Amino acid sequence: EAVVSTQSTGGDKINVFPSRMILTVMKVRLKGAEKGHSLLKKKSDALTMKFRATLKKIIENKTVMGDVMKAVYFSLAEAAYAAGDISQTVIQNADKAQNKIKFTKDNVAGVQLTNFSMFTEGSDNYQLTGLGKGGQTVTRCKETAQKA
Numbered sequence: 001e002a003v004v005s006t007q008s009t010g011g012d013k014i015n016v017f018p019s020r021m022i023l024t025v026m027k028v029r030l031k032g033a034e035k036g037h038s039l040l041k042k043k044s045d046a047l048t049m050k051f052r053a054t055l056k057k058i059i060e061n062k063t064v065m066g067d068v069m070k071a072v073y074f075s076l077a078e079a080a081y082a083a084g085d086i087s088q089t090v091i092q093n094a095d096k097a098q099n100k101i102k103f104t105k106d107n108v109a110g111v112q113l114t115n116f117s118m119f120t121e122g123s124d125n126y127q128l129t130g131l132g133k134g135g136q137t138v139t140r141c142k143e144t145a146q147k148a
Helices: 020-085 086-093 135-147
Strands: 097-108 111-120
Touching: 020 097, 020 111, 020 135
Parallel strands: none
Antiparallel strands: 097 111
16 A cells, blocks of 8 residues: 655645545544644634733733822822931831732643732831831832832
């Protein structure tokens, strides 16, 4: 019997001997190729949807970030005016990070994607910052910065 072989020059052509057995083999190969193509198409669509959703979130966050950062800088200026220079107090109180990032893996159509989420851990080290002067303004500045 003839064996299915691929030509080295053509690439897409397959030399076959016309028989019922080869017809059956070719039908099975065609069915497998169509199934593989449809699975890859579904995978591509799922990844494209995830990409578009992520891109939409990034664009929304970027548009909001301008206004939020404007409020943060204004609040920082208020705190600096009310309490003076609080940078040394903040540096002295900073020993461990309170806000941390958690990494998780998300499986989208067989592809591992990394998700990042922020969480708060530990107590507030800055409760007494600005207690002597401008404490409320410093607290408002901290809350505004945390929203950002």
